[in-house]
Amino acid sequence: MSAAPWDTLWLGGHLATMAEGADPYGTIRGGALAAKDGRIAWIGAAADLPGRPEELARRVVGLEGRWVTPGxxxxxxxxxxxxxxxxxxxxxxxxxxxxxxxxxxxxxxxxxxxxxxxxxxxxxxxxxxxxxxxxxxxxxxxxxxxxxxxxxxxxxxxxxxxxxxxxxxxxxxxxxxxxxxxxxxxxxxxxxxxxxxxxxxxxxxxxxxxxxxxxxxxxxxxxxxxxxxxxxxxxxxxxxxxxxxxxxxxxxxxxxxxxxxxxxxxxxxxxxxxxxxxxxxxxxxxxxxxxxxxxxxxxxxxxxxxxxxxxxxxxxxxxxxxxxxxxxxxxxxxxxxxxxxxxxxxxxxxxxxxxxxxxxxLGLADEIGTLEPGKACDLAIWEVERPAELAYWLGGSACVGRVMGGVPAAWPA
CATH class of the missing domain: 3.20.20.140 (Metal-dependent hydrolases)
Known part of the structure; x- marks a missing residue:
């Protein structure tokens, strides 16, 4: 069997890509996002994946309905x-x-x-x-x-x-x-x-x-x-x-x-x-x-x-x-x-x-800031029902995970 093309695949949640367009959050419900060599390799609806998740990536992460935004x-x-x-x-x-x-x-x-x-x-x-x-x-x-x-x-x-x-x-x-x-x-x-x-x-x-x-x-x-x-x-x-x-x-x-x-x-x-x-x-x-x-x-x-x-x-x-x-x-x-x-x-x-x-x-628009293929795979994962909650709650953080360059980042000490 050939090596899996992607390092990690996240699916089972929703993506606020923040890419400019008709939807203000760049929403992909029921989305999937793949990383390879620190960069976003694929993004879209999970239903459109070009194969079985376990055959597409070395590691598959279930989001359990959570939202993902750019870091x-x-x-x-x-x-x-x-x-x-x-x-x-x-x-x-x-x-x-x-x-x-x-x-x-x-x-x-x-x-x-x-x-x-x-x-x-x-x-x-x-x-x-x-x-x-x-x-x-x-x-x-x-x-x-x-x-x-x-x-x-x-x-x-x-x-x-x-x-x-x-x-x-x-x-x-x-x-x-x-x-x-x-x-x-x-x-x-x-x-x-x-x-x-x-x-x-x-x-x-x-x-x-x-x-x-x-x-x-x-x-x-x-x-x-x-x-x-x-x-x-x-x-x-x-x-x-x-x-x-x-x-x-x-x-x-x-x-x-x-x-x-x-x-x-x-x-x-x-x-x-x-x-x-x-x-x-x-x-x-x-x-x-x-x-x-x-x-x-x-x-x-x-x-x-x-x-x-x-x-x-x-x-x-x-x-x-x-x-x-x-x-x-x-x-x-x-x-x-x-x-x-x-x-x-x-x-x-x-x-x-x-x-x-x-x-x-910061002059980094080609590198970070949206979830798009080719950009650095820097992610924030949120336990929210909708992205507007990130600006709604006063105090506390609904962030349950960070990813830097495709790799889960440790929480600060």
């Missing part, structure tokens, strides 16, 4: 950092002002100091504990930004830690260099000097060492101007790295239009984006990454213009923005609910935001 993708996190900012959060709730907190050494400067002081291994271990709930919710791909080092060695240390985080947890990690996150204390009076450091040393070295998959920046009144951001984008382009941008979170700085001009993978936050910025994003194919956790924690009142994005056909992704200051969120499923409740996405749009559109935001 979830958290496409915007700051998961690697030293310490936390619980104390200042409590201070704010007790009436302290941001000025009071800054005078006491709080704010981003605290995260910078703690991250600079932390050994690389400590950063990896802390981040692994931090993302464990995400893995338990079916996350198989994670983006991690630097931006709490704000000098060459510490920024590179953060990026190395992010690479190690992927290797040690077994998930796919994409890294973004966010050295243009804030001015470090030692450059408070020398903006030009810090931008020169970012553009002439940090970006080139991160590119040379292949530690960064993209370059990000914070274009905002409390961050960097559009003109300063463009210098960073030019450096990224010179070194062959795509760009992303924290844009229009607190005010309109024209960042979305600038990022679109550089073919940005994504613009993130976007509460104050204008029609001109959206038009530019639509022309460039730039993904809008919505971050309801930060909107919630900061008690913002102006939501991103979702209806305008929808009308322009701009892909919308959803992410946790996991960070110590404004979104200590360790549940992507909760973000799906918040996106529906606070931003008025549909459950299907929210799930697309953590699969298909999140993959686009």
């Amino acid at each position: 979830l993708i958290d496409c915007h996190t700051h998961a690697v950092f030293g310490g936390d900012r619980v104390e200042e959060w409590e201070m704010r709730l007790n009436g302290a002002s941001y000025a009071d907190i800054a005078r006491s050494g709080g704010g981003i400067n605290r995260s910078v100091a703690l991250t600079r002081a932390a050994p690389e291994g400590e950063l990896v271990a802390a981040a692994a504990r931090r993302i464990a709930p995400l893995l338990a919710e079916g996350v198989t791909t994670l983006e991690v930004k630097s931006g709490y080092g704000l000098e060459l060695d510490s920024e590179l240390k953060m990026l190395r830690a992010a690479r190690r985080l992927g290797a040690e947890t077994g998930i796919r990690v994409r890294t973004s260099l966010l050295a243009a996150h804030a001015l470090p204390p030692e450059y408070r009076q020398d903006r030009a000097g810090y931008l020169e450091l970012v553009c002439r040393k940090i970006v080139p070295e991160a590119a040379r060492l292949r530690l960064a998959d993209a370059v990000d920046a914070f274009c905002e009144t409390i961050g960097f101007t559009a003109a300063e951001t463009e210098l960073v984008f030019q450096a990224a382009r010179d070194h062959g790295l795509p760009v992303k941008l924290h844009a229009e979170q607190l005010s309109d700085q024209g960042g979305a239009a600038l990022a679109a001009r550089y073919g940005a993978l994504s613009c993130d936050h976007l509460e104050y984006v204008t029609a001109a910025g959206l038009d530019a994003m639509a022309r460039a194919g730039t993904v809008a990454v919505l971050l309801p956790g930060a909107f919630y924690l900061l008690r913002e009142t102006q939501a991103p213009p979702v209806a305008e994005m929808r009308a322009r056909g701009i892909p919308m992704a959803i992410a946790t923005d996991l960070n110590p200051g404004t979104s200590p969120a360790r549940s992507l499923l909760l973000m799906l609910n918040m996106a529906c409740t606070l931003f008025r996405l549909t459950p299907a749009e929210a799930l697309a935001g953590a699969t298909r559109n999140a993959a686009k935001a």
Whole structure:
């Protein structure tokens, strides 16, 4: 007898392929999915299988009526950092002002100091504990930004830690260099000097060492101007790295239009984006990454213009923005609910935001994000009656299995 053509065949359940089409979930009821060499080899209705399951695959897995989606993708996190900012959060709730907190050494400067002081291994271990709930919710791909080092060695240390985080947890990690996150204390009076450091040393070295998959920046009144951001984008382009941008979170700085001009993978936050910025994003194919956790924690009142994005056909992704200051969120499923409740996405749009559109935001649309032949066999298996439940329940996870590259993935410790 010839060798079975497939490594594993899943059947006896339902598939939410998330492929674009008439059905918002790309539903295949009574579906089957086969993997070979880590990739999806066949997908369709079980009734259409080209033979007996046991003759088609070395291993046959019964789904017992469960649902399968692509592995979830958290496409915007700051998961690697030293310490936390619980104390200042409590201070704010007790009436302290941001000025009071800054005078006491709080704010981003605290995260910078703690991250600079932390050994690389400590950063990896802390981040692994931090993302464990995400893995338990079916996350198989994670983006991690630097931006709490704000000098060459510490920024590179953060990026190395992010690479190690992927290797040690077994998930796919994409890294973004966010050295243009804030001015470090030692450059408070020398903006030009810090931008020169970012553009002439940090970006080139991160590119040379292949530690960064993209370059990000914070274009905002409390961050960097559009003109300063463009210098960073030019450096990224010179070194062959795509760009992303924290844009229009607190005010309109024209960042979305600038990022679109550089073919940005994504613009993130976007509460104050204008029609001109959206038009530019639509022309460039730039993904809008919505971050309801930060909107919630900061008690913002102006939501991103979702209806305008929808009308322009701009892909919308959803992410946790996991960070110590404004979104200590360790549940992507909760973000799906918040996106529906606070931003008025549909459950299907929210799930697309953590699969298909999140993959686009990372430049990985050809690799992950939908269940289609040829793509990586990264799966999440759910004990639900319908996919909308993934955005419905508050708390807990209905995920009963993860698959990475066709292989069942261990639950995090």
